Amino acid sequence: AQTVTQSQPEMSVQEAETVTLSCTYDTSESNYYLFWYKQPPSRQMILVIRQEAYKQQNATENRFSVNFQKAAKSFSLKISDSQLGDTAMYFCAFKARLNKLTFGKGITLSVRP
Amino acid sequence: GAVVSQHPSWVICKSGTSVKIECRSLDFQATTMFWYRQFPKQSLMLMATSNEGSKATYEQGVEKDKFLINHASLTLSTLTVTSAHPEDSSFYICSASGTMNTEAFFGQGTRLTVV
Numbered sequence: 154a155q156t157v158t159q160s161q162p163e164m165s166v167q168e169a170e171t172v173t174l175s176c177t178y179d180t181s182e183s184n185y186y187l188f189w190y191k192q193p194p195s196r197q198m199i200l201v202i203r204q205e206a207y208k209q210q211n212a213t214e215n216r217f218s219v220n221f222q223k224a225a226k227s228f229s230l231k232i233s234d235s236q237l238g239d240t241a242m243y244f245c246a247f248k249a250r251l252n253k254l255t256f257g258k259g260i261t262l263s264v265r266p
Numbered sequence: 267g268a269v270v271s272q273h274p275s276w277v278i279c280k281s282g283t284s285v286k287i288e289c290r291s292l293d294f295q296a297t298t299m300f301w302y303r304q305f306p307k308q309s310l311m312l313m314a315t316s317n318e319g320s321k322a323t324y325e326q327g328v329e330k331d332k333f334l335i336n337h338a339s340l341t342l343s344t345l346t347v348t349s350a351h352p353e354d355s356s357f358y359i360c361s362a363s364g365t366m367n368t369e370a371f372f373g374q375g376t377r378l379t380v381v
Contacts, residue, residue: 198372256309
């Protein structure tokens, strides 16, 4: 069975600064996908970034980038130039053959003005 | 990205009654739909997976007779909470994916309050 671990329950960052959210996972699968989802106060789940395990290059989406270390089973999210609208819960998630997502516990990120 | 519409956004019902939540994929064929439950400040807990035209697969500990899931078409899945009790009050979220999708698309969620 897959597990996803987010050990930090909450973090705070100053507006315009950079913050990194940690995530580790455990699996015996060789082919899988990793995701970071954002859940703002509206509670709508929003996909932030996606990484295919077979790709060595780290995914990047504007201010969001990941550090994917496959051997270490680590998948951290870096948010650059933090904005007030980045305040939300962030979930790391894993998907393999069964097509269902396994979520971490989430981290509450607060961006201070 | 693809759009998933969940309805209603919030509902209040009396104990003992049943309530139905709909999840629709608006612009793609959802071969698989997922239903989650989420408590405040916690992660999403998968309740069941449904594939179009077949019975849903429930996660361990989820009562299938209480949480009825129907996925009769490629664009609609429903979750019916039967004989609701206050402990069923929660936030319920659906997600959907098609055969060509690597990601799942989420509905807006439904806040259920049982009084």
